[in-house]
Amino acid sequence: MAVPSPSPAADKIAVRARGRAARRALPEPRPIIAPRPSFLQMLKPGMIVASYAPVGAEADPGALVAAALKQGCRIALPHVVDQPTPLRFLAWHDNATLVPGPFGLLQPDDHPDELAPDLILAPLVAFDRMLGRLGQGGGHYDRAFAGFPTARRIGVAFSVQEVDRVPTDPWDMPLHAIITEQEWIAA
Secondary structure (H helix, E strand, O other): OOOOOOOHHHHHHHHHHHHHHHHHOOOOOOOOOOOOHHHHHHOOOOOEEEOOOOOOOOOOOHHHHHHHHHOOOEEEEEEOOOOOOOOEEEEEOOOOOOEEOHHHOEEOOOOOOEOOOOEEEEEOOEEOOOOOEEOOOOOHHHHHHHHOOOOEEEEEOOHHHEOOOOOOOOOOOOOOEEEOOOOEEEO
16 A cells, blocks of 8 residues: 655645754854845836845845835835734835734734835745745735735745745745845746
């Protein structure tokens, strides 16, 4: 009798555990994710760039946000209410105070200035060369990607989070590019 293959959910749990362990094992200070020419070429004045405040050992997109601000972009950060509620991208101004949110997030205080992003910088737990992305597992970014289908999806991670293959489900949307401390990966 054949042994059944692990389910995609079980595969995701194992890959998440490896990705989290790899980024936690990086020495402090963690590598800087510097803007690459391909990223800089995407930025246009007035463009809305959605970013995030890193949690724990997540790659910090701060240098990417600084580059976007320098190019005249507007910045939005995710605002999360709970797991089932879709995240909203709220306007954020450089150095504006962030408040604690669910899941250990820092986010803008709830306000009505919701923005539709042109480019989404997304944190990753793991990624592959086919631009597959594995996040925390709550589905917030999968739903955001579906809600803003024309937005460019850029994953932000450390190179140690790369895996051979990210297990995917039908609702998982691939990224347009991934930026690490070492390279820009795009199709």
